[in-house]
Amino acid sequence: MSMEKIAAKALRTTTVAWFVALMAGLWAFGMYIVGLYGVGAVTGRWDRWNVMLPKGHGYTPGDVSGNLALGVHLLMATFVTFMAALQLIPDIRTRAPGFHRWNGRVFVAVAYAIAGSGVFIAFTRGAVAGVYMAIGNTLNAVLLTACATQALRLAMARRFEAHRRWALRTFVLMLGVFFYRLGMMLWFTAHGGPVGHTKAFDGPFDIFLAFAHVLLPLAVLELYLLARERGGPWAALAMAGVMAVAALATAAGGVLAVVGLWLPSL
Numbered sequence: 001m002s003m004e005k006i007a008a009k010a011l012r013t014t015t016v017a018w019f020v021a022l023m024a025g026l027w028a029f030g031m032y033i034v035g036l037y038g039v040g041a042v043t044g045r046w047d048r049w050n051v052m053l054p055k056g057h058g059y060t061p062g063d064v065s066g067n068l069a070l071g072v073h074l075l076m077a078t079f080v081t082f083m084a085a086l087q088l089i090p091d092i093r094t095r096a097p098g099f100h101r102w103n104g105r106v107f108v109a110v111a112y113a114i115a116g117s118g119v120f121i122a123f124t125r126g127a128v129a130g131v132y133m134a135i136g137n138t139l140n141a142v143l144l145t146a147c148a149t150q151a152l153r154l155a156m157a158r159r160f161e162a163h164r165r166w167a168l169r170t171f172v173l174m175l176g177v178f179f180y181r182l183g184m185m186l187w188f189t190a191h192g193g194p195v196g197h198t199k200a201f202d203g204p205f206d207i208f209l210a211f212a213h214v215l216l217p218l219a220v221l222e223l224y225l226l227a228r229e230r231g232g233p234w235a236a237l238a239m240a241g242v243m244a245v246a247a248l249a250t251a252a253g254g255v256l257a258v259v260g261l262w263l264p265s266l
């Protein structure tokens with residue numbers, strides 16, 4: 001096998017491994033959202049909305065608009081965790097293009113609604129994870145809506161190569177808050193405690209993660225696109241190494257979030 005083929009295969013294999021770990025983590029996150037908030041809403045046990053979120057941030061009697069915004073946010077989050085990744089599976093795109101188009105339209109509407117409700121909550125109820133995270137959240141929301149608009153515009157113009165790049169950017173931005181949870185669990189576990197974290201979320205690690213959960217996945221994606229589209233075999237091999245690390249981190253972060261964050265709240 002030629003060097004080019006080996007490198008391309010390594011990149012494909014590690015990217016698929018990352019994607020599988022990502023989907024497993026997203027489904028686990030989705031089951032947590034349905035199990036905690038969905039079950040709470042359906043059975044009228046609104047106290048379940050206050051298990052993870054602090055007082056005044058979950059179900060708050062009298063705050064109709066805040067509760068509604070959180071409800072919409074969580075409903076949209078359920079779509080994201082179970083449906084968003086299906087957009088990236090090539091077999092679905094080629095065999096069920098109608099599904100891809102409709103799921104894509106819903107994805108863009110969800111991007112607007114989840115970013116809008118998230119920013120509304122952050123600004124009306126106060127920053128639950130500190131001022132830096134509120135800035136990071138807002139940056140995430142602005143970039144997410146801009147990229148989603150661009151992805152939709154390019155698909156409608158039938159410029160599919162450019163659409164694919166912008167859709168991938170939209171996808172990683174959509175999952176910024178998911179990466180935030182994984183990053184925090186990985187860091188705390190690796191350091192045996194909340195090193196660099198304060199109650200006000202203004203420790204060095206808090207500030208780093210407030211921006212890294214948005215910008216780091218985006219930077220990795222840009223490197224991936226460069227390696228695939230313009231790089232030679234060495235660039236593809238180096239990128240395969242990055243994706244292998246990302247796959248391991250996503251798998252480990254997902255397991256840690258399930259065990260340490262989501263299961264105990266159910």
Ligand code: HEM
Nearest residue numbers: 052057077080114115118119121122128137140141174177
């Ligand atoms: C730019 C997009 C987003 C912004 C700005 C945002 C913002 C927020 C904020 C501020 C809260 C805290 C609520 C409070 O303070 O009362 C929150 C909660 C939450 N968000 Fe988002 N969010 C975004 C995207 C997402 C996505 C894509 C998901 C799911 C994949 C998600 C899932 C959740 C969940 C489950 C909670 C409740 C807390 C928990 O149980 O972990 N969010 N979000």
